[in-house]
Amino acid sequence: MELRAENLLCHEILGLRARVVDYPDHTAIGWEGAVTWETARTVELEVSGKRVKLLKGGLVLELLVKGEWVKVRGEDLGDPLERAKRIAWGDCSARA
Numbered sequence: 203m204e205l206r207a208e209n210l211l212c213h214e215i216l217g218l219r220a221r222v223v224d225y226p227d228h229t230a231i232g233w234e235g236a237v238t239w240e241t242a243r244t245v246e247l248e249v250s251g252k253r254v255k256l257l258k259g260g261l262v263l264e265l266l267v268k269g270e271w272v273k274v275r276g277e278d279l280g281d282p283l284e285r286a287k288r289i290a291w292g293d294c295s296a297r298a
Contacts, residue, residue, distance in 0.1 A: 207272045212285060215240060215265060220247055223273065224262035230254070237265075242281035 205213045221234040238253055239246035245263070246255045258276030265272050279285070 205267060207267050207270050210265065210267055210272055210274060211278060211280075214282065214285075215245075215279065219266035220245070220263045221271075222247075222256065222261070223264050224260070225256060226260040230256060240279070240282050242283075245276065245279070 215237050216239070218237050219234070220237050222230050222232065225231055233247060233249045233254065235247040235249035235254075237245060238248045243258055244255050245258060245261065246253055248254075256276070258279060261276030263274055263276065265274060
């Protein structure tokens with residue numbers, strides 16, 4: 203399945219451009235960079251040459267998919283190892 207905004211939650215996000223639009227630590231809002239790593243509970247971005255780790259709880263990102271910014275909640279990303287299973291469940295829509 204080709205990566206599109208509609209099925210973002212079924213795909214790998216490593217390498218995608220991301221920007222923080224909401225986070226409990228408001229100093230992180232506005233950070234923009236590439237997704238360099240992801241776990242079940244965290245997302246790591248490279249921002250201005252530094253790697254920063256953000257908890258998915260309370261995080262809202264915009265991810266650049268084919269020239270379109272798609273808003274997604276960290277909780278909706280879930281565990282990257284489980285994300286591919288969403289295709290079978292038919293629950294691939296991004297939402298925030």
